[in-house]
Amino acid sequence: MDPTLALYSIGAVVAATSLPRLKARFELSRAKHASLSGHARMARRIARLVPFYEYDEDSFFRSDGAPDDIAVRRREGFRRLAAIWRERYARTTGLAEEIEDIVSDLQFTNAYRVPFQYSKFVRRHLPAGAFAASTSGVLVTDLDGNSMYDLGGSYGLNVFGYDFYKTCIDDGCERVRTLGPLLGAYHPVIAYNVRRLRAISGLDEVSFHMSGTEAVMQAVRLARYHTGRSHLVRFCGAYHGWWGDVQPGVGNPVPARETYTLRDMAEASLRVLRRRRDIACVLVNPLQALHPNANAPGDSALVDSGRAANFDRAAYTRWLQQLRSVCTERGIPLIFDEVFTGFRLAPGGAQEYYGVRADLVTYGKTLGGGLPVGALCGRKDLMKRFRDDQPANVCFARGTFNSHPYVMAAMHEFLHRMESPEIGALYDNLDDVWNERADRLNRRLGDEGLPVRVANLSTIWTTCYTAPSRYNWMLQYYLRAEGLALGWIGTGRFIFSLNYTAPDFDAVADRFVAAARAMRDDGWCWRTDDATNRSIRRRILREMVASRF
Numbered sequence: 001m002d003p004t005l006a007l008y009s010i011g012a013v014v015a016a017t018s019l020p021r022l023k024a025r026f027e028l029s030r031a032k033h034a035s036l037s038g039h040a041r042m043a044r045r046i047a048r049l050v051p052f053y054e055y056d057e058d059s060f061f062r063s064d065g066a067p068d069d070i071a072v073r074r075r076e077g078f079r080r081l082a083a084i085w086r087e088r089y090a091r092t093t094g095l096a097e098e099i100e101d102i103v104s105d106l107q108f109t110n111a112y113r114v115p116f117q118y119s120k121f122v123r124r125h126l127p128a129g130a131f132a133a134s135t136s137g138v139l140v141t142d143l144d145g146n147s148m149y150d151l152g153g154s155y156g157l158n159v160f161g162y163d164f165y166k167t168c169i170d171d172g173c174e175r176v177r178t179l180g181p182l183l184g185a186y187h188p189v190i191a192y193n194v195r196r197l198r199a200i201s202g203l204d205e206v207s208f209h210m211s212g213t214e215a216v217m218q219a220v221r222l223a224r225y226h227t228g229r230s231h232l233v234r235f236c237g238a239y240h241g242w243w244g245d246v247q248p249g250v251g252n253p254v255p256a257r258e259t260y261t262l263r264d265m266a267e268a269s270l271r272v273l274r275r276r277r278d279i280a281c282v283l284v285n286p287l288q289a290l291h292p293n294a295n296a297p298g299d300s301a302l303v304d305s306g307r308a309a310n311f312d313r314a315a316y317t318r319w320l321q322q323l324r325s326v327c328t329e330r331g332i333p334l335i336f337d338e339v340f341t342g343f344r345l346a347p348g349g350a351q352e353y354y355g356v357r358a359d360l361v362t363y364g365k366t367l368g369g370g371l372p373v374g375a376l377c378g379r380k381d382l383m384k385r386f387r388d389d390q391p392a393n394v395c396f397a398r399g400t401f402n403s404h405p406y407v408m409a410a411m412h413e414f415l416h417r418m419e420s421p422e423i424g425a426l427y428d429n430l431d432d433v434w435n436e437r438a439d440r441l442n443r444r445l446g447d448e449g450l451p452v453r454v455a456n457l458s459t460i461w462t463t464c465y466t467a468p469s470r471y472n473w474m475l476q477y478y479l480r481a482e483g484l485a486l487g488w489i490g491t492g493r494f495i496f497s498l499n500y501t502a503p504d505f506d507a508v509a510d511r512f513v514a515a516a517r518a519m520r521d522d523g524w525c526w527r528t529d530d531a532t533n534r535s536i537r538r539r540i541l542r543e544m545v546a547s548r549f
């Protein structure tokens with residue numbers, strides 16, 4: 001054969017065989033979100049390049065180039081806050097400082113409350129108080145006796161108010177007292193729990209775990225076992241706990257090689273699901289509807305006013321329906337991670353709220369009636385951990401504390417109360433109530449010309465900023481000074497419990513407006529006419545380059 005012809009033939013064969021692979025690769029790239037959250041590997045690389053530097057006391061107040069008079073106002077405002085912290089929170093912050101050196105978690109959360117350039121100075125003068133003495137109604141009281149409205153929501157656990165959970169725990173403990181912490185054998189309360197979870201999830205079987213992270217791990221493991229495929233699909237920005245495979249970007253020291261992070265609410269992602277053969281499951285955190293493709297909105301990343309949120313229930317419902325349909329078509333188990341949204345959006349969680357059914361559903365947080373838990377509900381064929389025809393081929397999942405009697409008993413109390421008309425009534429017009437509250441607060445903020453707004457998905461809120469600024473993270477301290485208690489991620493997430501009455505909410509709204517007003521009056525919202533989020537980010541980049549070289 002003519003050697004040229006032979007070469008052409010080989011080339012044609014190679015092209016024909018690698019073309020589909022190239023096409024699949026190209027489709028995968030197109031289904032990635034343009035942000036760093038959508039590019040895990042690159043994000044990890046860039047994270048390692050970000051150098052530490054910090055502002056001295058003078059530049060702390062004028063990192064945006066503010067003139068002297070503004071810097072003076074900011075300094076005065078900061079001093080006033082620092083005095084409040086010293087006088088009002090002395091015991092609460094004092095005890096936290098005593099143990100911070102030996103509690104790694106505390107060091108981490110304290111370091112990441114504000115952008116790192118400001119962090120040490122803020123920590124020195126406005127230290128976080130890691131302790132609380134009591135809760136009652138919607139209030140939390142610290143060691144100094146300060147009562148504050150709770151907007152932290154205990155990471156989402158608190159759906160019905162702390163008093164509700166106290167009774168779940170007390171009554172649950174009473175119920176299992178004679179059995180004590182015996183593990184391995186079940187307490188009879190479990191029979192009720194699994195029947196109720198079946199009814200709530202609409203799925204066949206249940207397994208119990210110790211945390212939401214573990215429930216997600218088990219869901220993915222089972223999906224891989226039954227499909228024989230390797231990759232899990234998660235959507236950009238979605239949090240599913242701290243297990244490596246669901247945290248492929250910054251935060252995980254090793255790459256998650258069997259995870260695809262796809263763009264949320266995008267046709268390109270559906271195309272990937274339709275074509276690839278290595279997808280074991282699709283994992284959805286329905287909370288992402290509030291900010292599709294964005295990470296959990298912590299204040300430590302609030303370097304400008306780029307945080308955006310906009311909940312469109314109809315659009316997200318359509319997206320979930322599309323996902324449902326492509327997963328059914330392709331035999332891919334669809335997992336709803338309802339660790340956060342379960343029991344919060346509706347008694348039947350996101351499945352009920354959006355009217356879309358999943359094949360596997362994880363629950364956690366509030367389900368434990370105040371105690372730590374994770375649960376997985378699923379289709380019978382997906383939940384099975386062994387094969388009848390291959391007895392040695394099992395999908396192992398155990399855990400010392402799974403089905404702990406005290407946890408199961410508190411869960412029993414929780415699920416039992418969920419059946420009561422009083423708890424049922426808390427869900428009446430839930431969205432209307434909270435949307436109206438958010439609208440009303442936004443109108444007040446707008447009327448006063450304050451550059452702050454809120455966006456919400458039912459009782460889950462986030463704060464957005466309407467004018468470019470480097471100092472939005474300061475709002476968390478003004479809010480605390482007004483008696484509003486936030487979680488460690490600050491203004492990015494407020495989690496209200498359903499027992500917030502109209503007067504409770506009005507009090508929160510008054511304090512929120514007062515805090516935003518004080519922050520503006522202290523000069524933190526100052527900006528030049530031509531400032532943009534882009535110009536802020538460019539300035540930060542220049543600082544980083546200068547500090548590195």
Ligand SMILES: Cc1ncc(COP(=O)(O)O)c(C=O)c1O
Pocket residue numbers: 155210211212213214216239240241242285337338339340341364365373374
């Ligand atoms: C949606 C979702 N999945 C999983 C988890 C992890 O749960 P846990 O913290 O109990 O491990 C969380 C926690 O915030 C969550 O919000």
